[in-house]
Amino acid sequence: MNWVRAAQANTSAIERRCATLPGRRSVKKEHQAAWLLKAITMIDLTTLAGDDTPGRVRRLCAKAAHPVRPEIMDALGVEEVTTGAVCVYHDMIPAAVDTLKHMGVTLPIAAVSTGFPAGLSPYHLRVEEIRESVRAGATEIDIVISRQHVLTGNWQALYDEMRDFRDACGEAHVKAILATGELGSLRNVARASLVCMMAGADFIKTSTGKESVNATLPVSLVMIRAIRDYYEATGYRVGYKPAGGIAKAKDALTYLALIKEELGDDWLTPELFRFGASSLLGDIERQLEHHVTGHYSATYRHPMG
Amino acid sequence: MTVKEIFETMEYGPAPESAKEAKDWIAEHNGQFGLYIDGKMTVVGDTFDSKNPATGDVLAKVTQATSDDVDAAVSAARKAQRKWAGLSGHERAKYLYALARLVQKHSRLFAVLETLDNGKPIRESRDIDIPLVARHFYYHAGMAQLQDAELPDREALGVCGQIIPWNFPLLMLAWKIAPAIAMGNTVVLKPAEYTSLTALLFAQICDEAGLPKGVVNIVTGDGRVGEAIVTHEDIDKIAFTGSTEVGRVIRRETAGSGKSLTLELGGKSPYIVFDDADLDSAVEGLVDAIWFNQGQVCCAGSRLIVQEGIADRFYAKLRARMDKLRMGDPLDKSIDVGAVVDPVQHAQITKLVDAGAGDGELYQAPCPLPTSGCFYPPTLITGLSSASMLMQEEIFGPVLVATTFRTPSEAIEIANNTRYGLAATVWSENVNLTLDIAPKLAAGVVWVNGTNMFDAAAGFGGVRESGFGREGGWEGLQAYTKPRGKSQSLKPITAYAAPKEAKVDALDRTAKFYIGGKQARPDGGYSKAVWSKQGDLLGHVGVANRKDIRNAVEAAHAATGWARTTGHLRAQILYYIGENLSARAGEFADRLNTMTGGRSGAKEVDAAVSRLFTYAAWADKYDGAAKPVPMRGVALAMNEPAGVIGAFCPDAVPLLGLVSLMAPAIAMGNRVVLAASEPFPLAATDFYQVLDTSDVPAGVVNIVTGSHAELAAPLSGHLGVDAVWTQSGADISAIVEAESAGNLKRTWVNNAQTRDWLGAGGEGREFLTHATEVKTIWVPYGE
Numbered sequence A: 001m002n003w004v005r006a007a008q009a010n011t012s013a014i015e016r017r018c019a020t021l022p023g024r025r026s027v028k029k030e031h032q033a034a035w036l037l038k039a040i041t042m043i044d045l046t047t048l049a050g051d052d053t054p055g056r057v058r059r060l061c062a063k064a065a066h067p068v069r070p071e072i073m074d075a076l077g078v079e080e081v082t083t084g085a086v087c088v089y090h091d092m093i094p095a096a097v098d099t100l101k102h103m104g105v106t107l108p109i110a111a112v113s114t115g116f117p118a119g120l121s122p123y124h125l126r127v128e129e130i131r132e133s134v135r136a137g138a139t140e141i142d143i144v145i146s147r148q149h150v151l152t153g154n155w156q157a158l159y160d161e162m163r164d165f166r167d168a169c170g171e172a173h174v175k176a177i178l179a180t181g182e183l184g185s186l187r188n189v190a191r192a193s194l195v196c197m198m199a200g201a202d203f204i205k206t207s208t209g210k211e212s213v214n215a216t217l218p219v220s221l222v223m224i225r226a227i228r229d230y231y232e233a234t235g236y237r238v239g240y241k242p243a244g245g246i247a248k249a250k251d252a253l254t255y256l257a258l259i260k261e262e263l264g265d266d267w268l269t270p271e272l273f274r275f276g277a278s279s280l281l282g283d284i285e286r287q288l289e290h291h292v293t294g295h296y297s298a299t300y301r302h303p304m305g
Numbered sequence B: 001m002t003v004k005e006i007f008e009t010m011e012y013g014p015a016p017e018s019a020k021e022a023k024d025w026i027a028e029h030n031g032q033f034g035l036y037i038d039g040k041m042t043v044v045g046d047t048f049d050s051k052n053p054a055t056g057d058v059l060a061k062v063t064q065a066t067s068d069d070v071d072a073a074v075s076a077a078r079k080a081q082r083k084w085a086g087l088s089g090h091e092r093a094k095y096l097y098a099l100a101r102l103v104q105k106h107s108r109l110f111a112v113l114e115t116l117d118n119g120k121p122i123r124e125s126r127d128i129d130i131p132l133v134a135r136h137f138y139y140h141a142g143m144a145q146l147q148d149a150e151l152p153d154r155e156a157l158g159v160c161g162q163i164i165p166w167n168f169p170l171l172m173l174a175w176k177i178a179p180a181i182a183m184g185n186t187v188v189l190k191p192a193e194y195t196s197l198t199a200l201l202f203a204q205i206c207d208e209a210g211l212p213k214g215v216v217n218i219v220t221g222d223g224r225v226g227e228a229i230v231t232h233e234d235i236d237k238i239a240f241t242g243s244t245e246v247g248r249v250i251r252r253e254t255a256g257s258g259k260s261l262t263l264e265l266g267g268k269s270p271y272i273v274f275d276d277a278d279l280d281s282a283v284e285g286l287v288d289a290i291w292f293n294q295g296q297v298c299c300a301g302s303r304l305i306v307q308e309g310i311a312d313r314f315y316a317k318l319r320a321r322m323d324k325l326r327m328g329d330p331l332d333k334s335i336d337v338g339a340v341v342d343p344v345q346h347a348q349i350t351k352l353v354d355a356g357a358g359d360g361e362l363y364q365a366p367c368p369l370p371t372s373g374c375f376y377p378p379t380l381i382t383g384l385s386s387a388s389m390l391m392q393e394e395i396f397g398p399v400l401v402a403t404t405f406r407t408p409s410e411a412i413e414i415a416n417n418t419r420y421g422l423a424a425t426v427w428s429e430n431v432n433l434t435l436d437i438a439p440k441l442a443a444g445v446v447w448v449n450g451t452n453m454f455d456a457a458a459g460f461g462g463v464r465e466s467g468f469g470r471e472g473g474w475e476g477l478q479a480y481t482k483p484r485g486k487s488q489s490l491k492p493i494t495a496y497a498a499p500k501e502a503k504v505d506a507l508d509r510t511a512k513f514y515i516g517g518k519q520a521r522p523d524g525g526y527s528k529a530v531w532s533k534q535g536d537l538l539g540h541v542g543v544a545n546r547k548d549i550r551n552a553v554e555a556a557h558a559a560t561g562w563a564r565t566t567g568h569l570r571a572q573i574l575y576y577i578g579e580n581l582s583a584r585a586g587e588f589a590d591r592l593n594t595m596t597g598g599r600s601g602a603k604e605v606d607a608a609v610s611r612l613f614t615y616a617a618w619a620d621k622y623d624g625a626a627k628p629v630p631m632r633g634v635a636l637a638m639n640e641p642a643g644v645i646g647a648f649c650p651d652a653v654p655l656l657g658l659v660s661l662m663a664p665a666i667a668m669g670n671r672v673v674l675a676a677s678e679p680f681p682l683a684a685t686d687f688y689q690v691l692d693t694s695d696v697p698a699g700v701v702n703i704v705t706g707s708h709a710e711l712a713a714p715l716s717g718h719l720g721v722d723a724v725w726t727q728s729g730a731d732i733s734a735i736v737e738a739e740s741a742g743n744l745k746r747t748w749v750n751n752a753q754t755r756d757w758l759g760a761g762g763e764g765r766e767f768l769t770h771a772t773e774v775k776t777i778w779v780p781y782g783e
Helices: A002-006 A011-024 A029-041 A054-065 A070-076 A090-103 A123-136 A147-151 A155-169 A186-198 A217-234 A249-262 A280-293 B003-009 B020-028 B067-086 B089-105 B107-118 B122-150 B169-182 B197-208 B223-230 B244-254 B279-290 B308-322 B343-359 B408-415 B431-440 B473-480 B546-558 B567-583 B585-596 B601-619 B654-667 B682-692 B708-717 B733-742 B765-771
Strands: A043-046 A085-088 A109-112 A140-144 A173-177 A203-205 A239-241 A275-277 B047-051 B058-063 B154-156 B159-163 B186-190 B216-218 B237-241 B260-264 B269-273 B301-307 B361-364 B379-382 B399-405 B423-427 B445-448 B481-483 B513-515 B518-520 B527-531 B537-542 B625-627 B633-641 B644-648 B671-675 B701-704 B723-726 B746-749 B772-780
Touching: A002 A186, A011 A217, A011 A249, A011 B122, A011 B279, A011 B772, A029 A043, A029 A249, A029 A280, A029 B003, A043 A054, A043 A280, A054 A085, A054 A090, A070 A280, A085 A090, A085 A140, A090 A109, A090 A123, A123 A140, A123 A155, A140 A155, A147 A155, A147 A186, A155 A173, A155 A186, A186 A203, A186 A217, A203 A217, A217 A239, A217 A249, A249 A280, A275 A280, B020 B107, B058 B197, B067 B154, B067 B159, B067 B186, B067 B216, B067 B223, B089 B107, B089 B122, B089 B169, B089 B197, B107 B122, B107 B169, B107 B197, B122 B169, B159 B169, B159 B223, B169 B186, B169 B197, B169 B237, B169 B473, B186 B223, B197 B216, B223 B237, B223 B244, B237 B244, B237 B473, B244 B260, B244 B733, B269 B279, B269 B408, B279 B301, B279 B308, B279 B399, B279 B423, B301 B308, B301 B408, B301 B423, B308 B361, B308 B379, B308 B399, B343 B379, B343 B399, B399 B408, B408 B431, B423 B431, B431 B445, B431 B772, B473 B481, B473 B625, B473 B772, B513 B546, B513 B682, B537 B682, B546 B644, B546 B671, B546 B701, B546 B708, B567 B585, B567 B601, B567 B654, B567 B682, B585 B601, B585 B654, B585 B682, B601 B654, B644 B654, B644 B708, B654 B671, B654 B682, B654 B701, B654 B765, B671 B708, B682 B701, B708 B723, B708 B733, B723 B733, B733 B746, B765 B772
Parallel strands: A043 A085, A043 A275, A085 A109, A109 A140, A140 A173, A173 A203, A203 A239, B159 B186, B159 B237, B186 B216, B237 B260, B269 B301, B269 B423, B301 B399, B379 B399, B423 B445, B445 B772, B644 B671, B644 B723, B671 B701, B723 B746
Antiparallel strands: B047 B058, B154 B481, B361 B379, B513 B518, B513 B701, B527 B537, B625 B633, B633 B772
């Protein structure tokens, strides 16, 4: 815990690094196309709305399995890719399992859990929710932490909670959602990141997408530097998932450059990096078509998810 | 590479910025350029090549100006100056505004041309240099606008000769030209010979802005052109940015010429990292500190001083960061480190590193170097100590040297263990610590938790051998204006000679020096009689020599605590001196009358008491400022004492003159060594009794007597003196300025002109300006 308490994050300096990064790294032409394809493989294609239905989830899964029009993939000279996963509420897991099975596609199914998004339902129900989701076929569980533990500096409680969630996940991967927009400071983000990793999180994730501020570059920088420190201290590679607000292909490139610069190429894989996004894919598709045809594209030319 | 392959490797690939428009612009001029004089480009003369350091290709041929060309430029500037200064501030503001707009309109052309010519990454010229150039013209458009209302007592200097370096070619041009022309000066500017092209493009936009001819003149060429400017008789001011070595030469060459001078010179700026810092951010700061512009930055944080307990971890993080740096074609948008400016510079960096790296452990970034062009890899040398050559010498390349410290006070000691004093950086999350350290660092600029932050509103410039004068902010205007009004030549005053028949009092009176709070006999054992007009022997005074100066300076250094006292305390002591002087007013008035043979002694004593009150009043009122720089944070401009000031007091008003120099100096926290009025020294020696009874700490004021002409060299040449003033009746301005070059102390000389000591000219802000250095402390904040 001394390590946790000693963690620092200087907001102004972190913002400066993030503000200058897009000007320091520029990816063009074939490289841009390849990077955007890579980004697709890292998307947790997500629907987390109150009006989700099995039909809506089937459409999402179909898009996740075939994210880009085949003639564009042909022109790029690359075999078909899939998104990194689909991400749904617990009730939609069966629909996702069935659809993917029916399509013959193996794709991780991520379920948000533990009283998502606020994480304030009865504790035993939160733990039980994880177990239910795993039983229903989710291979990845996105848990939300209790923000109160961070805001009151109760790092031991946060650690214990994360351990319980980790244990409940069993074989499933666990992503810890910090809800960074509600943690008050970047220093708290750094400290909460370390605690969750110590307690066994496979991924740390910025936000539920439901807070007023979701993934930002400064928050990402703090979290991936914590991941780097944790790796240097323990040898364990923990993954990173920014979620919410990443909608443009250019943003995705900036995130990938940030990962490449701060964590290195080892992290440029769906095993260690995901975007939590719903509309990002559409923009990437348009950019890829532009790369192939030399002309700017239109939304309706690409199948909806 | 195919998309499929890149998908696996995730390489960045090339992202080149096109050089086409910039090369087209050069081609429009047939690849050769004349000079910009009197609003026209001259015919091309003898030329030299301007090369792209990244490739070695010749970009253009640029004219080597002759001394006739410099004469023509100066006379064009002279002709234009009166009318330019005569315009209203608003009229001049409109021109500066147009220049700012034009820089923005041509921003990419300027950026690409700068990168081609200098070798710096396009990211830097595009995102840093050119936006700062535009900002500087905008800011100073505002200064021109406000000049009439805010600076009614100051006026333009006249014609300014400006010589700028190659590391920020257009930015340094902006820093020089914008404040100069805003205040009504006209300029003759010489860009560095490696990097003339953006200055020539700037000449073109001066035309587009409709700037009156002769206001800006640009002459290109090597050091001979600089020399012609520096020694030109019709230039009123020299502003130079460049090496300390050349700065020293310029100081000597301009000595006694009456020219104003500002110098922005080299540095070896410390970069201090405490163990509670955000280490990753501090590492990233070093990228901006020493690998910005290939480390060819006068204020580069080139001396890493890191707390011992975290040093290994910090170095490991730093090496890992270095591994990620990308080096190569400066026009590539994903390049961090470009080419150094010229093979000569490359050889210099190589030579220094080869000579000094053996003292420590060398690490160089493993980034592949381009096979041709002038590239030097980012380099870190750890395990050095202050005694290592590389910790002391400026390398001016992408080379960081490092050592460790144990305590905050040791960090300050190591940081200040240098002849330079340009900038410093401090990293810690503890606001108590950072705000305690910042004022203690010998530097003109301190950055807290950040580095290399610049803005037109914040003063930039150094102390010690990093030069003098500030650029930016209100303080920067001091360098391009002078107090209004005409002065007259001083008439020398000689002491009354010994009469044929001496009239001697029975009781011997022996005045001594006042050094370190004690009376001291002259080291040389020589004394001189002081006679009244009527031939009375008034007493003897010691004749000081260089050892007495040495002793006085040593005593002044021992009194450093004075700088840390509060303004309130210094005010109390100055009032007390006034009170005690007033109590002996009659005696001092008699002394003055007898000594000078005049009748205004009482008036002079009254004025001296009033003057002491003036600076007692100022002691806690010479406020600093919080500059509105464009970031979340604050840039504090703090007025700090210059240090140890040596001053030659006016001859004519022996008491008031001494008080007029002493009081502003000590009010601001300086310690002084005063050379008393040479013909009439006894008022000064009487005065030390007043000091003795007024709680002035020992060493704060030291008084010697003797020949100003003989003391000028030892006092001005003393490397432990931070500033020298002369208001002496002896014409020693040239000696003072020339001798000051040793440690580039700041000087304030009278050039044998009078001053109205009894009137308003004898006191005020002008004195306080000379008694202080503005330190800009940048404190970005945010949780």
